[in-house]
Structures are given as structure tokens and as C-alpha cells.
Amino acid sequence: MPKLMIEDAEFLDTMSAESLPQQAGTGAVTSRETQPITRWATMVQHAPSRLRRLWRPSPTMLSFLAMVLLPTLVAAFYTGIWASNRYVSEFRVAIKSAQPTPVTGFASLLGFAGMSPTGNDSYAVVQYLQSRKAIETIEKTVPVQGLYANSRIDWFSRLPAKAPIETFTRYWRKMVLVTYEPSTGTIEAHVAAFTPASAALIASTLMQQAESFINELSARVQHDSVAFAQQRVDAAKTHLSRILDEARNLQNKYGLLDPRQTAGFTLAGTAKIKDQLTLLKAQLAVQLTQLSPNSPSVKSTKVQIVALENQIRRLDAEATAPGAALSSAQKGPQPLSDVLGRFQKLAEDQRFAEKSYAAALTALQGAQIEASKQQIYLATIVPPETPQLRAFPQPLKDISLTFAVALAVWLLSVMAVYAVREHA
Numbered sequence: 001m002p003k004l005m006i007e008d009a010e011f012l013d014t015m016s017a018e019s020l021p022q023q024a025g026t027g028a029v030t031s032r033e034t035q036p037i038t039r040w041a042t043m044v045q046h047a048p049s050r051l052r053r054l055w056r057p058s059p060t061m062l063s064f065l066a067m068v069l070l071p072t073l074v075a076a077f078y079t080g081i082w083a084s085n086r087y088v089s090e091f092r093v094a095i096k097s098a099q100p101t102p103v104t105g106f107a108s109l110l111g112f113a114g115m116s117p118t119g120n121d122s123y124a125v126v127q128y129l130q131s132r133k134a135i136e137t138i139e140k141t142v143p144v145q146g147l148y149a150n151s152r153i154d155w156f157s158r159l160p161a162k163a164p165i166e167t168f169t170r171y172w173r174k175m176v177l178v179t180y181e182p183s184t185g186t187i188e189a190h191v192a193a194f195t196p197a198s199a200a201l202i203a204s205t206l207m208q209q210a211e212s213f214i215n216e217l218s219a220r221v222q223h224d225s226v227a228f229a230q231q232r233v234d235a236a237k238t239h240l241s242r243i244l245d246e247a248r249n250l251q252n253k254y255g256l257l258d259p260r261q262t263a264g265f266t267l268a269g270t271a272k273i274k275d276q277l278t279l280l281k282a283q284l285a286v287q288l289t290q291l292s293p294n295s296p297s298v299k300s301t302k303v304q305i306v307a308l309e310n311q312i313r314r315l316d317a318e319a320t321a322p323g324a325a326l327s328s329a330q331k332g333p334q335p336l337s338d339v340l341g342r343f344q345k346l347a348e349d350q351r352f353a354e355k356s357y358a359a360a361l362t363a364l365q366g367a368q369i370e371a372s373k374q375q376i377y378l379a380t381i382v383p384p385e386t387p388q389l390r391a392f393p394q395p396l397k398d399i400s401l402t403f404a405v406a407l408a409v410w411l412l413s414v415m416a417v418y419a420v421r422e423h424a
Helices: 002-017 036-055 059-082 118-128 132-139 144-148 165-175 196-254 260-291 296-320 336-371 395-422
Strands: 086-098 176-181 186-195 376-382
Touching: 086 118, 086 132, 118 132, 118 186, 118 196, 132 144, 132 165, 132 196, 144 165, 144 176, 144 196, 165 176, 165 186, 186 196, 186 376, 196 336, 196 376, 260 296
Parallel strands: none
Antiparallel strands: 086 186, 086 376, 176 186
16 A cells, blocks of 8 residues: 555656646746645546556456356355255165075176176166156156245246156256166165255165066066976977877877787787698698698698688788778778877877977976076165255355366466467
8 A cells, every 4th residue: 555655656746747837937936835735636536547457357367257156156145145055865785685696707806606697687776776767757756846846945946837758857866866886786876856855765666666677577587487387388288289189180090099009919819820830831831741631630631721821911901001001990900000100100299299298398497486486686785864964055165166177277277368469
């Protein structure tokens, strides 16, 4: 202040020396008594122009006021006076599996051995908690939209009244932040609200919704597993029944319960007849050495031999004659080789169908046993609690951050302007 008075005095001296009349010709000089009055009169006359020169703002000062001071004042007003208090309640959960699959090989060297393959389920939970379905489900028990659209909340933070579900979903994703950490297998959720009780209530309900979603997902997987095993059992049973029906139809068609047994009997009878034929031929040879060919005994033996040979040929024809198959309604020989081939194929198909049916039944029993267990479940690591301190606003921190960012932007802008001027 003294320096300014000295400069003003010097300025007034100069002005008075220039403005006071001089009488050089007469040699008159202004008396000392009149000099103070003249100086004060000159000061009053030139004070407005002097003050305008002293307080004229520069472009740099205007830019500082607009880019630094004004945002800082706005931030101070909003965070210190206008902004509504915001509280955050968090919870941490993890999805566990009843039968974790161990990881071998290179993954085990990295420390992932024994981890459950529930990463996909965890990502599904994250997407569900931030989806429209979760909002509609939680709205049935907690009036979330009313809590966020309260008129006591400041305009910038408040959800618009009667907002459409799409707008509410975007707002929900800003207030509810859900993330998944693959390294620990933990789902972390941060729920923001404008009262501590509301934040804790929404977080608790949201965790219950996550648990219900996991239980529903587990039940769906179990149901699908049992249903698939039941489908395999039904298909194997249908296939076995069809083969049994075909075998029964063949039995009815040819009048045979078991062609293989019939063929065995035929072969055994043929062998016995051949033995008898051999004995008769030996007997005939002996008779021819002792009796004449026209003797009654020799003729009787020859007749028996011819009858046995005809019987053997008939049996061979029944067993091997192609194209001679006759149904049971038609009286005549039946080709056992043809019938036996069909029955053998059906028998092989029946054995395979029976094994498939037994395996399907075993799989169904295993699926039912596993379905009785809960395959995946939600384990609570950190339950939601009622917050005590507000997370926003924090005036000192917010104002300092706003000032620092605005000052940095202003300094960069000023440096850029000066750089452009120097190179212009």
C-alpha cells in the first residue's frame, strides 16, 4: 500500500507539473500554499482512469477464472451443499461345486489345481445381477425404484419419476457394480443408495436373488441330466422291445420256439439215422456173404437202408434247401438254415439291446443320485452390512481433485497458446 501511494504521488506531481499554468514571461511561481490543493484536485480528476489501468483483467486471468476458479466453486457448491449423501453396502460371494474337478498338467504348476470349473456360472451371476430380470424380480419385494426416485435426492443423482425400465436399467448399472475376480473365484458387488438402511436392504435382497438364481441353475442342470438319462433308457427299452417282437413274429411264422434247438435236434436225429444206416449196411454185407440176394432177409435189410437214406436226404433238405421256406400254416419242410440265420441275427441284436438297456438304467440311477445332491451352491464370504460412513460426497477430496484437474487443464491450455504464438 505505501508503494502504491508513492507511485500515485509521483504520478500526481507529473500531472500537476504538466497541467499547472506557467508564467515564464513574468517569472511568476505558484506558491507552496496552493500546491497541496492542486495535487488533490488532479488526483480526483485522474483517479478513474488510473484505477481502470490498475484493475484491467488480462486474457490469462480471465481464462484462469473460467477454467479453474469457476469449476472449483461449482464443485464446492455441489459437494458441500447440494449433493445428497450416498452410502455403499458391499458383499462378496463365491460359487462352489460339490465335486471340484482337479486341474492337471501345466495349469497345476500355476497354482490352479483343485479349483472348481464354476467360472462360467460366476459370469452368469454377474450378468444376471445387472440385468432387467434382476430388477423386475427384486422390485416384487423391495420398492427399489421408489427408493432411487425420492424427491429429497438431488436432481443429478435422482432417478426420474416413472422412468421406463430401460432408463432404470441404465441407472441400476451405475448404482450397482458387480465384478468377478477369476484368480480368487470371488464375485464382488457394491450397492449404492441414499440411506444406509436402503443400501443394506438392496444388497441383502440382491444376494438372495443371486442364491436363488444359482439354485435354479443347479436344479435345471440336474433336471436336464436326469431327463437325458431317462430318454436313453426309453430309447433302449423301445429298441429291445422291437427286437423281441421281431423274434416272436418269427417264432409264430415258422412255429419254432428256438430254431437253434430245433436244428440241434435235427442234426442229432440225422446222426442217429446215419449210425443206424451204417449198421444196416454192415448187416447187409454179412447177409450177402451167407444168403442169396433174393432172400427175404436181404430184401428187408435193403428196404430199411433205402428208407433211412430217404429220411436222411429229407432232413438235409429241410436244413439246407434254399428257397423252400414255408410258414406254419403251410404243411411242408422248413429250411432251418435260413430260419436259423434270421434268429441268430435277432439274438445278437437282442444281446446288444439288453446291454444298452442295462447301461442306460445304470446311467439313470447315477443321474438320479447326483440330482439328489446340490452340485453348485453360493458361498457367502462377506455378507452385506449397514454402512456408517458416506461414500459420496467427500467435499475436501472432491474439491481438491476438481481444482487439480482444472489447474492442469488450464496450464496445458496456456502453454499450448503460448507455443502457438511463438511459432506463428
